[in-house]
Amino acid sequence: MPVDLPSTLLFLGRLLLGGAFVFAGLRNIQNAAFLTGLMTARGVPRARLALWAGIVLQIIAGALVMAGLWTAIACAVLVVFLVVATPMFHNFWDHQGPDRAARINGVVGNVALGGGFLTLIAQSF
Numbered sequence: 383m384p385v386d387l388p389s390t391l392l393f394l395g396r397l398l399l400g401g402a403f404v405f406a407g408l409r410n411i412q413n414a415a416f417l418t419g420l421m422t423a424r425g426v427p428r429a430r431l432a433l434w435a436g437i438v439l440q441i442i443a444g445a446l447v448m449a450g451l452w453t454a455i456a457c458a459v460l461v462v463f464l465v466v467a468t469p470m471f472h473n474f475w476d477h478q479g480p481d482r483a484a485r486i487n488g489v490v491g492n493v494a495l496g497g498g499f500l501t502l503i504a505q506s507f
Contacts, residue, residue, distance in 0.1 A: 392505065396447050399498050403444030403460060407437045424470055439463055447502070454506040457499035464499075468492045 384390045410417060414433060421429035439459060446456035472492065474485035 393450075395498070396450055396453070396502065399495065399502065400444040400447030400449075400456075402495065403440045404448065405444075407440030407444065410437050410440070421470065426470070436463065436467065447499075454503045457502045457506075461496050461499050461503075464492045464496050 384393050410433070414430075414437075418430045418433050421433055426432050440463065443456040443459045443463070446452050447460070468489055472485045472488035474482050474489060477485055
């Protein structure tokens with residue numbers, strides 16, 4: 383466990399960013415049937431396989447970020463994941479009212495997560 387403030391903040395930041403993806407991956411396991419149907423409706427080829435690949439990626443890369451192992455690579459993988467997943471699941475342009483606002487908030491949240499990952503990548507050099 384780090385003892386100086388910058389190291390402690392970096393450790394906590396890694397736990398929060400990586401932990402969000404481990405949690406999301408585990409939550410997606412519970413929603414796999416729904417998410418597969420959604421992805422199929424969006425025209426994703428082999429939606430079930432794509433979903434499970436994404437879940438495994440979220441959990442493993444998130445855990446690597448949390449542990450501080452291969453952080454730059456794990457963060458880069460999660461940035462690519464966000465670039466692919468965000469328009470698939472936060473398609474605000476197809477919605478109106480509160481649904482649109484919720485999806486826009488999802489996009490903004492994912493952009494912020496991407497920024498956090500880019501910051502961790504920059505810190506690793």
